[in-house]
Amino acid sequence: xxxxxxxxxxxxxxxTDAAGIVHFSWFPRYMEEAEHALWRAAGLSISRPxxxxxxxxxxxxxxFYRPLRFEDEFEIQIRITAIEEKRIHYACLLRRGDTQLxxxxxxxxxxxxxxxxxxxxxxxxREIAARFQVAESTS
Amino acid sequence: xxxxxxxxxxxxxxxTDAAGIVHFSWFPRYMEEAEHALWRAAGLSISRPxxxxxxxxxxxxxxFYRPLRFEDEFEIQIRITAIEEKRIHYACLLRRGDTQLxxxxxxxxxxxxxxxxxxxxxxxxREIAARFQVAESTS
Amino acid sequence: xxxxxxxxxxxxxxxTDAAGIVHFSWFPRYMEEAEHALWRAAGLSISRPxxxxxxxxxxxxxxFYRPLRFEDEFEIQIRITAIEEKRIHYACLLRRGDTQLxxxxxxxxxxxxxxxxxxxxxxxxREIAARFQVAESTS
Amino acid sequence: xxxxxxxxxxxxxxxTDAAGIVHFSWFPRYMEEAEHALWRAAGLSISRPxxxxxxxxxxxxxxFYRPLRFEDEFEIQIRITAIEEKRIHYACLLRRGDTQLxxxxxxxxxxxxxxxxxxxxxxxxREIAARFQVAESTS
Numbered sequence: 241x242x243x244x245x246x247x248x249x250x251x252x253x254x255x256t257d258a259a260g261i262v263h264f265s266w267f268p269r270y271m272e273e274a275e276h277a278l279w280r281a282a283g284l285s286i287s288r289p290x291x292x293x294x295x296x297x298x299x300x301x302x303x304f305y306r307p308l309r310f311e312d313e314f315e316i317q318i319r320i321t322a323i324e325e326k327r328i329h330y331a332c333l334l335r336r337g338d339t340q341l342x343x344x345x346x347x348x349x350x351x352x353x354x355x356x357x358x359x360x361x362x363x364x365x366r367e368i369a370a371r372f373q374v375a376e377s378t379s
Numbered sequence: 380x381x382x383x384x385x386x387x388x389x390x391x392x393x394x395t396d397a398a399g400i401v402h403f404s405w406f407p408r409y410m411e412e413a414e415h416a417l418w419r420a421a422g423l424s425i426s427r428p429x430x431x432x433x434x435x436x437x438x439x440x441x442x443f444y445r446p447l448r449f450e451d452e453f454e455i456q457i458r459i460t461a462i463e464e465k466r467i468h469y470a471c472l473l474r475r476g477d478t479q480l481x482x483x484x485x486x487x488x489x490x491x492x493x494x495x496x497x498x499x500x501x502x503x504x505r506e507i508a509a510r511f512q513v514a515e516s517t518s
Numbered sequence: 519x520x521x522x523x524x525x526x527x528x529x530x531x532x533x534t535d536a537a538g539i540v541h542f543s544w545f546p547r548y549m550e551e552a553e554h555a556l557w558r559a560a561g562l563s564i565s566r567p568x569x570x571x572x573x574x575x576x577x578x579x580x581x582f583y584r585p586l587r588f589e590d591e592f593e594i595q596i597r598i599t600a601i602e603e604k605r606i607h608y609a610c611l612l613r614r615g616d617t618q619l620x621x622x623x624x625x626x627x628x629x630x631x632x633x634x635x636x637x638x639x640x641x642x643x644r645e646i647a648a649r650f651q652v653a654e655s656t657s
Numbered sequence: 658x659x660x661x662x663x664x665x666x667x668x669x670x671x672x673t674d675a676a677g678i679v680h681f682s683w684f685p686r687y688m689e690e691a692e693h694a695l696w697r698a699a700g701l702s703i704s705r706p707x708x709x710x711x712x713x714x715x716x717x718x719x720x721f722y723r724p725l726r727f728e729d730e731f732e733i734q735i736r737i738t739a740i741e742e743k744r745i746h747y748a749c750l751l752r753r754g755d756t757q758l759x760x761x762x763x764x765x766x767x768x769x770x771x772x773x774x775x776x777x778x779x780x781x782x783r784e785i786a787a788r789f790q791v792a793e794s795t796s
Contacts (some may be wrong), residue, residue: 253704310702426589435678446713449565
């Protein structure tokens with residue numbers, strides 16, 4: 241069972257802004273990249289359109305400690321912090337070497353897409369829930 | 380029948396990069412914004428998932444003359460330059476006041492989405508083609 | 519003195535993802551657009567490179583209630599919730615008609631850019647602080 | 658001397674749009690990622706703010722043959738097609754396995770940033786030009 245993933249990444253030029261640093265809107269994308277890599281490590285893809293199941297984000301939060309710049313290499317560590325009947329909670333930590341750059345949380349909800357496109361929350365399918373577990377606290 | 384549209388716009392901070400100017404990948408997005416406004420001016424939406432019809436881009440080109448910076452106000456003028464059985468060709472010009480910033484072209488193809496997600500080109504439906512015409516040349 | 523701003527906006531196609539809805543990473547950008555419009559309403563630009571002053575984001579949070587789709591029209595209401603010596607706190611609410619779509623918070627820090635590019639927090643200049651005030655609570 | 662680079666990449670979810678495929682505005686970004694990897698392979702970084710030298714894009718073009726979808730793995734092959742006194746020309750080819758997805762061209766100009774932020778074209782510095790050469794034609 242998978243509970244955590246570490247993704248290494250470097251900053252692309254188009255992720256920077258006129259202040260010379262990565263625009264803060266990229267941090268949720270970095271976290272999502274790590275989340276999807278976590279799912280692949282669990283043998284799953286988070287997006288299988290034919291299944292009718294989707295995983296919209298219902299909450300996120302970030303604190304930013306240090307800026308990232310073009311070509312900086314950094315690590316995104318994502319951990320599962322809680323698994324509920326219909327939701328998964330994550331936390332992440334971004335580091336460049338020993339320097340903490342940012343921390344974040346994200347919550348996703350399991351939903352069923354109706355033919356008209358509306359999404360209703362539903363219990364996480366057993367075969368998905370069985371692949372994940374909450375990470376041990378390692379603060 | 381609609382042949383041309385002028386969209387006014389200003390630069391958002393997240394569109395700039397560490398060189399202090401709008402990243403060039405935003406110009407296709409600016410052109411697409413103007414295209415979709417052109418379609419709305421013709422009484423249409425370019426994306427109606429229930430129709431099964433899609434309009435993938437098959438070609439684009441841009442030349443960049445002057446940079447755009449945060450909060451610059453500019454205009455995107457898009458014109459239809461050709462309508463073929465299955466394709467529409469556009470040209471656009473971006474200006475800030477009297478200064479030409481960039482020019483571009485884009486070609487889109489009318490496609491039918493099969494149930495398996497693959498896209499096949501198809502003739503432009505009559506009720507769509509009837510709304511558009513080629514713009515007069517205005518060098 | 520300015521304390522609040524309402525920005526009207528519609529969804530661009532490139533803001534949607536393969537789930538057919540606006541990708542959650544766009545909500546911080548929407549909030550920032552409203553913030554910069556708030557600053558302009560106060561007679562200021564948040565980015566004046568020659569001043570050496572910058573406003574990096576130090577925290578943000580969002581809750582997402584309903585999805586946004588291509589060409590949806592919506593409103594971003596941003597309010598100043600606190601002004602500290604070196605920081606400004608905002609809250610925002612996104613609505614489509616009477617439907618609440620999302621709510622968020624964001625904190626920015628006033629910083630001075632040293633010649634080597636590092637940023638140090640500094641007190642908000644008087645001429646900037648004088649333009650803003652905390653919004654009345656209107657839950 | 659470096660003339661060509663092949664970058665392997667997979668599609669992130671936030672790169673897709675409501676048509677279920679990668680939005681076309683990502684292809685210039687993919688090409689730029691490969692370009693910057695080419696520069697690193699030559700022992701250079703394309704962005705060194707302290708140098709006062711910048712490399713704005715002056716032209717690009719793309720043709721799109723096949724769509725890319727979430728988690729698709731693909732390769733971007735970039736080649737230098739011409740080196741002029743003040744400009745470098747590239748071509749790229751995107752492939753997924755043996756399937757050609759897209760081809761593109763891009764031209765960048767060597768510029769000197771004046772203290773007021775304006776950019777003037779200038780000859781490519783010898784120590785940069787010496788690292789690159791035009792790629793042999795390979796069909």
